[in-house]
Amino acid sequence: MILFIYKSAYGAKYMIEQSDKALLSSILKPEDVFFVDEESEKEQIVRFLSAKVHKQVEKEFTAKYLLDRVFEVEKLNNVLETGFYIPHAKLAEIDNFHAALVVLRKGFLDPDTDITVKACFLLLTPNKSTFFQKHLNVLAKLCRLFQTDFINSLTSMKNGQEVLSAIKTSE
Secondary structure, three states: OEEEEEEOOOOOEEEEEEOOOOOHHHHOOHHHEEEEOOOOOHHHHHHHHHHHHHHHHOOOOOHHHHHHHHHHHHOOOOOOOOOEEOOEEEEOOOOOOEEEEEEEEEEEEOOOOOOEEEEEEEEEEEOOHHHHHHHHHHHHHHHHHOOHHHHHHHOOOOOHHHHHHHHHHHO
16 A cells, blocks of 8 residues: 655645555456557557547547547657557546557557557546556556567567466566
């Protein structure tokens, strides 16, 4: 457990007890892992993943709302030097993490960094104070796990179950 203290806009201090456990394997399901063999572009992949994740949250909001929120935050996201990209958004309408992963066998060249992206993980997090630390922990775990060798190993896998097994083994 972590005690997280933050100060509100009104000056009040709050203490929240939160678990720092957020296993990637509990967030991502095998059916939410996709493989793309053809050439693609950054915006196209973000749209693709947003559409896939929207199926998990379609009762909460429209696909357009989700895409707009992801693109709003996506402007601030950077492609990591390992070839990993994590578009993400915090949404008040959800109560749990939602995610999808795409493994890009050919990759795409990020126009801002000239880095070839081979894996992209779209993460939706509840915009609630109790998820603040969990959100940061998940992002940190993703960055630690999705190193170049791990990403390259994913490109030879055949299905989401293999990918999830590799993630579980590495957690």
